Amino acid sequence: MTVLVVYAHPVEGSFVSAVRDRVIAGLSAGGATVDVIDLYADGFDPVVPEDDWRSHAAVRTDDHPLAGYAQRLRAADALVFVHPTWWGGAPAILKGFVDRLFVNGVALTLDVERNRIRGRLGHVRDLAVFATHGSPWRINALFEGEPGKLLVSRQFRLLCSWRTRFSWVPMYGLDRADAGQRAEYLASVEARAVRLGRRSAARRR
Amino acid sequence: MRVLVVHAHPSTESFSAALAGAAVAGLRRGGHEVRLLDLYREGFRPAMSAEERRAYDTTEAIVSADVADHAAQVRWAEALVFVYPTWWSGLPAILKGWLDRVLVPGVAFELRDERVRPLLRNIRHVVGITTYGSARRFVALTGDGGRRTLHRALRMLTARRCRRHWFALHELDSVGAEARAAFVRRVETELAGL
Numbered sequence: 001m002t003v004l005v006v007y008a009h010p011v012e013g014s015f016v017s018a019v020r021d022r023v024i025a026g027l028s029a030g031g032a033t034v035d036v037i038d039l040y041a042d043g044f045d046p047v048v049p050e051d052d053w054r055s056h057a058a059v060r061t062d063d064h065p066l067a068g069y070a071q072r073l074r075a076a077d078a079l080v081f082v083h084p085t086w087w088g089g090a091p092a093i094l095k096g097f098v099d100r101l102f103v104n105g106v107a108l109t110l111d112v113e114r115n116r117i118r119g120r121l122g123h124v125r126d127l128a129v130f131a132t133h134g135s136p137w138r139i140n141a142l143f144e145g146e147p148g149k150l151l152v153s154r155q156f157r158l159l160c161s162w163r164t165r166f167s168w169v170p171m172y173g174l175d176r177a178d179a180g181q182r183a184e185y186l187a188s189v190e191a192r193a194v195r196l197g198r199r200s201a202a203r204r205r
Numbered sequence: 206m207r208v209l210v211v212h213a214h215p216s217t218e219s220f221s222a223a224l225a226g227a228a229v230a231g232l233r234r235g236g237h238e239v240r241l242l243d244l245y246r247e248g249f250r251p252a253m254s255a256e257e258r259r260a261y262d263t264t265e266a267i268v269s270a271d272v273a274d275h276a277a278q279v280r281w282a283e284a285l286v287f288v289y290p291t292w293w294s295g296l297p298a299i300l301k302g303w304l305d306r307v308l309v310p311g312v313a314f315e316l317r318d319e320r321v322r323p324l325l326r327n328i329r330h331v332v333g334i335t336t337y338g339s340a341r342r343f344v345a346l347t348g349d350g351g352r353r354t355l356h357r358a359l360r361m362l363t364a365r366r367c368r369r370h371w372f373a374l375h376e377l378d379s380v381g382a383e384a385r386a387a388f389v390r391r392v393e394t395e396l397a398g399l
Contacts (some may be wrong), residue, residue: 009257009258010252010253010254010255010257010330011255011258014258040252044252046214046251046252046298046302047245047250047251047298047299047301048215048218048292048297048298048299049215050215050245052215053214053215053216053219054216054369086253086304086305087301087304087305087308087354087359087360088350088353088354088357089295089301089350089354091253091301091302091305092251092252092253092298092299092301092302092305092306093251093253093298095293095295095296095297095298095301095302096251096252096297096298096299096301096302098292098293099292099293099297099298102293112368112378114381115338115376115378122233135321139361143357144353144354144357144358144361145348145353145357145359146244146353147294147295147348147351147353147354147358148350149296150347150348150350150353151293151294151295151350154294154334154346154347154348155293155294155347158347170381175280175316175319176319201338
């Protein structure tokens, strides 16, 4: 099993790309096998096409254009998101990754008759989000209510196992952070990633 | 009142398209001046590009013609109406990307002395019209991300006395044709009275 890192930032050399690098370094140091999806580098199109919407109740087959991503998702025992927070949540390219890939037959099984869904990500035992925020904690947590965090901590967790752990590693107030605070966050990112990596390695044994 | 309706759904035959139509019809009946931005029909590209991200921190955050046009419509409007299906408790990516790319510094807010100063003071109403596949209690449990985005994050930058309106139909796939039709009528009536 691998740790699948899904990364979304348009600018290489950005602070978020440094976060990604430390996540990968930490996971590898912990002994995990790391797989990285870089949505911008892949030129991912986040817009759900009309045909996909029409067939949303149909089970996806391997000839689907996103079948490669689906296989990588199924091979993961941990799912890690690295992204900046825009308007309270992940950038559109990552929201579209979820809209398009987390569908019937991949992340869930849809029971049309009973209007229920059953999660298919029981193999994912760790969910983690490394998210930067330009604004301070009080704006994000108290005023906006962190919809991006809830997407993973509440929605995705329901698709996984009851044993799945959720790790939230945020940086708030990036716009006003000095070099010391940035370095401190990067160090904590790597430390958390090492722990995630160790857990994945332990599960493989 | 000048009202900008932003619609996000891939299909013109969808229930969401019917809701957008009802919203526009209701607003016109109420004597409002209405403009419709149909993001799918316009082929809106939602992913903020590297060039746009670099420009974000400058005084010229807008580098694309489509964004400049949409930003002008936001400045023109006194009310913003969003019509969309809720996917993964939030906005479809095309609409999330509209916020990411259009509501940038110089349009939605400006940074002065490292402080955010709201620029959407012209917006007196923020209206959400959406459908959920899930039941009301499940939406509440999972946090209703779309509503948080529009009614909390966006609301912080609008007019001080901006009013928030939320019209939602839950369990879209099982409520039946009658409830759907009633909801369309309700949307039209409510927006006529906005």
